[in-house]
Amino acid sequence: AQSVTQLGSHVSVSEGALVLLRCNYSSSVPPYLFWYVQYPNQGLQLLLKYTTGATLVKGINGFEAEFKKSETSFHLTKPSAHMSDAAEYFCAVSDPNDYKLSFGAGTTVTVRA
Amino acid sequence: DTAVSQTPKYLVTQMGNDKSIKCEQNLGHDTMYWYKQDSKKFLKIMFSYNNKELIINETVPNRFSPKSPDKAHLNLHINSLELGDSAVYFCASSQDGTGAHYSPLHFGNGTRLTVT
Numbered sequence: 001a002q003s004v005t006q007l008g009s010h011v012s013v014s015e016g017a018l019v020l021l022r023c024n025y026s027s028s029v030p031p032y033l034f035w036y037v038q039y040p041n042q043g044l045q046l047l048l049k050y051t052t053g054a055t056l057v058k059g060i061n062g063f064e065a066e067f068k069k070s071e072t073s074f075h076l077t078k079p080s081a082h083m084s085d086a087a088e089y090f091c092a093v094s095d096p097n098d099y100k101l102s103f104g105a106g107t108t109v110t111v112r113a
Numbered sequence: 114d115t116a117v118s119q120t121p122k123y124l125v126t127q128m129g130n131d132k133s134i135k136c137e138q139n140l141g142h143d144t145m146y147w148y149k150q151d152s153k154k155f156l157k158i159m160f161s162y163n164n165k166e167l168i169i170n171e172t173v174p175n176r177f178s179p180k181s182p183d184k185a186h187l188n189l190h191i192n193s194l195e196l197g198d199s200a201v202y203f204c205a206s207s208q209d210g211t212g213a214h215y216s217p218l219h220f221g222n223g224t225r226l227t228v229t
Contacts, residue, residue: 034217036218038154041222041223042222042223043117043203043205043220043221043222043223044156044203044205044218044220045219045220046217046218049217088154090156100158100169101158101218103155103156103157105153105154105155106154106155106156108154
């Protein structure tokens with residue numbers, strides 16, 4: 001069974017600053033990895049995903065994440081935060097042999113003007 | 114065009130009542146899900162259907178019963194509502210035909226259930 005840990009339940013950044021959201025996972029097999037974003041009063045939407053191949057994955061809205069197998073991590077970054085990035089971010093992991101997608105507890109991002 | 118739509122958006126009801134939440138997807142996906150998001154925003158899967166067949170049934174009270182009349186619809190019926198059922202319930206769908214979870218989920222906007 002897999003599990004996901006998101007370090008930091010709340011991250012506050014200045015507009016224009018780097019956004020770094022941390023995600024570590026545990027899985028008995030190479031997992032599929034996802035980042036989702038949830039804006040207020042909305043459902044989750046996919047930011048990016050890693051299944052196989054290149055370990056640096058680019059997503060929507062300027063976000064990217066790097067799969068590091070040795071560190072069992074899949075941290076999400078954006079070089080320059082925008083006010084519209086204020087939202088809840090969820091890391092998720094799927095075992096290819098399993099039907100289930102496990103979500104982390106989420107990280108709330110606030111952006112200061 | 115709404116991809117995954119669920120109704121109602123808000124549901125306020127009293128303990129002991131029975132209520133239903135409806136979900137429809139127009140993406141042609143094979144698999145649909147119900148997730149529960151609690152007040153701390155933690156997401157937990159409840160059920161999953163693939164082509165109308167139940168494939169995931171997590172430890173959920175049997176007061177919760179999903180029904181999938183066809184692969185584009187997955188409804189959730191809740192009997193004898195309790196205070197602890199208050200949460201946001203999300204419907205989602207994915208292209209997965211085999212259950213191997215590599216296709217992204219497409220979520221509805223949620224139904225906020227408040228039990229008083």
